[in-house]
Each structure stands twice: as structure tokens, then as C-alpha cells.
Amino acid sequence: MTTAAGKSLIGTRKPHLADSSFRVSLYVAGAVVVVVLASILLIMFMGGRQAFETFGLGFVWSTEWNPVTSVYGALPAITGTLITAFTAILIAWPIGFGIAFFLTEICPLSLRAPLGIAIELLAAIPSIVYGMWGFFVLAPFMADNVQPWLTELFAWLPPVGDSFFWFSAPPLGVGLMTASLVLAVMILPFIAATSRDVMLSTPQLLKDGAYAMGATRWETLTGVVIPAVRGSLFGAVFLGLGRALGETMAIVFVIGNATRMPDSLFAPSASIASVVANNFPEAEPGSIQLAVLLGLGFILFVVSFGVLALARLLLRQERMA
């Protein structure tokens, strides 16, 4: 093919400098993610290697945490992390979905934008503020009102062995349940905002199809909208879970900071992140304590990664089905 001037069209166009440098910079941007991820993982592991070597598998499985005798088992902190994160999800999940349904289906148009912004503002509150609120407001309230009531309500629950008593515990205020509640409030905006966006992305055509069949709002929501976006709704929940697992500052305030296995849902406990935050100032360079803390960081990384990977796997199976 030739142009009017007789020049061939093919092969005359030189690759533009801007184009190729754009390409390279995009590759760099993509590579940064991998490099940062890998180097954090590597440094955590290298730093914590001494802990893994000293305690072996006991580092993960041992329940004993005693800085005086230099025995460090991470199981209490891992347990505290998992219990608070999953309890928080259990509380925040239904409320977050409820908010999303309300905002997309029921709420008057004029209120949607202000309410949506209010929810996003909830996510903008610094975690230290949540921590102080949890310590000074929520914890006393829990101790005086909620905990005695729950203890009585669930008195019939048989204990697990003689080491875990569910809701029976002295009303201290701080502990697993208070930490879970604070976490729930913190991840609520993530779950609500993400699931609202997911619901808004449901094609109107699909909803119209259900309405046109004589489905009510509720039937449209439960029978058509939710099945259509189930995967993305799970995504919203796991986003919240990922955040709950790693949250530190607010937890330090309200979890009680007792590195031992919890004997109830109200027991003062510790999470991986809170243990690291509490002990870091005293850990000297080169000490076994520092290695333990870095090792804990590595474990938290693996736990979070594992949870998110599991979520992805579930979603993929869902899509294939």
C-alpha cells in the first residue's frame, strides 16, 4: 500500500519514544508491587529466623509466652487475632449488607449521597481515635451493661473442656469482645461501601426482569440480585477481614494486652499486631525478642495472605460452578 506521495505505509512509522518509555514505566510500576511484596516477606522471615530456629514449630503452636524465661509461643496472639477478626466480621457483615441494601433500594434519593458520605467518613477516622473511644467509652459500657447481661443470657453454654467458658468472665471491660466490637465498627464502612458499589453495579435489566415477573423488592434482592453478585459481596467481606487481621492501634487500647490463651470471649488477650506494637520499644537489636517480633510479623503476613488466598479460591470455584 502506498500514499499519494508514493511512500509505503507499512514500515515507515518509527516507534515513538514516548510510547516505548511509557511501556517501560508501566512494567516498572508492575514490578514494584512484586519486589516490595517479596522483599518484605523475605526480610520478615530473615529477621525472624532466629525465633523459628530456637523454638521450632513450638513458636507457632506453643501457648507459653514468658519474656522473663525467654520462652515465646505465638499461639495466644494468633488465637486472639483470629477470634477478634472473625467476631468482628460476624458483627459487621449483616450490618454492612443491611446498610448497602438500604442505600441502594430503600433510601430516599435525597438522603443517599449524604448517608454514603457519612459511611465513607467513618472509614476516615484514624484508628487511634477508635482506640480511645473504645477504651474510654465502649469498655466501661461493656463492663457495666453488656457483659453481665450476656454472661447471664449464655450461662447455659457448656464450657469447652475446662479452659474456655464462652461468655462467663469477670467484667473488666477490655478484652476480646470489646476489641471485636471496635474492629467491627472500623471495618463496617469498608463492607458497606464496597457492597453498595457491588449492588449498584447489578444491571438494571436484571432487576427489571424480576420486577416484571411480579417479584417484590425483597424477592428481587434475595432471589436475583444477591445470587448475581454473590462473589463480589464475599470480596467486600474479605476486604474487611484483611483489615481486621492487621489492625493494631485501636486493638492495643482495648484488647487488654495479656499474652495468654483466652479463657472466654471477654478475656483480656492479645493479637499478633498488638504484641508487636507493645514489645517493639523494648526489643534490642540482635536480641531473641526482636527476632520473635519479626517472626510474628511474618506469621501475620502468612495468616492474612492465607485468608485472602482462600477467599480467592472460594470465589473461583463459585464462578466455575
Added chain:
Amino acid sequence: MSRMETIAPPRPQVSASARVESGSVKVRARAVSVFYGEKQALFDVSLDMPEKSVSALIGPSGCGKSTFLRSINRMNDTIPGCRVTGEIAIDGDNINDKSVDPVLLRAQVGMVFQKPNPFPKSIFDNVAYGVRLHGLAESKRDLDQIVETSLIKAGLWDEVKDRLSASGMSLSGGQQQRLVIARAIAINPEIILMDEPCSALDPIATAKIEELIDELKTNFCIIIVTHSMAQAARVSQQTAFFHLGKLIEFGPTEQVFTNPRDTRTQDYITGRFG
């Protein structure tokens, strides 16, 4: 102003109205206006659509034909800020009356949309959806029977009978559109509204749907919005031409296409605008 016969309009400013002789009136619209917020999309539309026949609504984009269609099953209720005035009666009963539950109304007025919208469920569950919703099947066998009959009527049975548990989304576009028609007729409505049902389909799938519409009219009152004048001419017995939110002309399809009474209709069907 149309020269067509006008029947007792409730208001003098009715722009056009007509009665078609064949069959008895299934849907009667009187001075129907639709507003989206402050903006009026439909102006005083009055027309009578007979049962067991196909009525086509044609006109350029934005002329109000889909808006009118959606007011027949009160789908406009689901749009915030949308307001409908005037009277629409099915078998003489005003559907905008306060005592009418739009949910039950929609069970009697099926609807097929521009693009096929099967639910993310199996083929069987798609067709069974409305039957289960409204509790129309007495037993599992009954349900199976309804699903099979509906798929046969929609001309889809032979293509899907071996894979009823496959996802409705796995079908081709034309099959999906027949699936949602089966879904609509499974609950035995009296009226089926079709909003450009073939606009996303290829000519072969379109021909199948048109064939199906022709068969369905023996049992249902079908009201179809279409951009294809050839389609309106092929499938309908009466045609309504809308322009700028007003009903310009309504009459037997043959007359509207061969001998339109309004110059705007003439201009549109001969391709001078639209």
C-alpha cells in the same frame, strides 16, 4: 389532528385515539401522561388495544413508546421521580387505582426486554422462577409440566431439554430471549409487553422470535415496541405511531403503512426522519 374516529375522550385535548374493530378491548389507555421529575415524556395518550392480537408501537428514539409500554405493567413505579397520570384499564379495571398491587399486576402482564435478561440460574429455574414465586405449581410434577409446556410454547424445548440444569446464561442470545419469553408465559399472563425484543439479535434469531410472537397471539394480547418498521408490518395487526411523546396515529397495521393519515407518520415510515 388525526381524522380517525375518536371515541368519547374523557378530555377534549386528547390528541389521538382510536378503536380497532377486531376483538374486544384488553388494554384501554385514556389521557395517559408520564413525567420524569419535571420533564414530561408522554402527553395524553389514548388508545385501545384488543386481546389476542399484536399491537406495535413505533416511532423515533425518545418518542415515548417504551415509556408508554412500561406504564402498562407499572414498571415506571420502580423509577424514582416518575409519575403517571390518566387511566390505563385492563379488562375495564384501572391499574393505577390505589387498590391495585403492582406486584400482582406484573404477574398478569409479562414483559420481555431489549436485551435478554435470564437470571443467573439454571434454565429450569429461570422458567420456574415466577411459578415458584406466585405458588402456581401444586407439586414437583406439576412444576416440571409447566416448565416443559412453557419451553415448548417458546419454541426452545428441543434445544434445551437435555440440559435444563445448565445456566441460562450459557445459551445464545436468541435462545436466551426465547428463555425469558418462556419465563414470562410460564405464569400464564394475559398480556405480554415486548420492548424491542429483537434489537440485540441476529436475523435468524429475530425470525424465530417473530414466528413465536405470531403463535403467541392466539392466546395473549401482545404489545411490542420496535424500531424495525418491517417487523411491525410483519407481526402486528395494529400499529401506533408515536412522535415527541404524543400518539400521532393508531390504526390497522396495513392502513398505517400503506395509507397513513398523518404526514408525520408518512414521513417516518418512508424514512424521511427517525
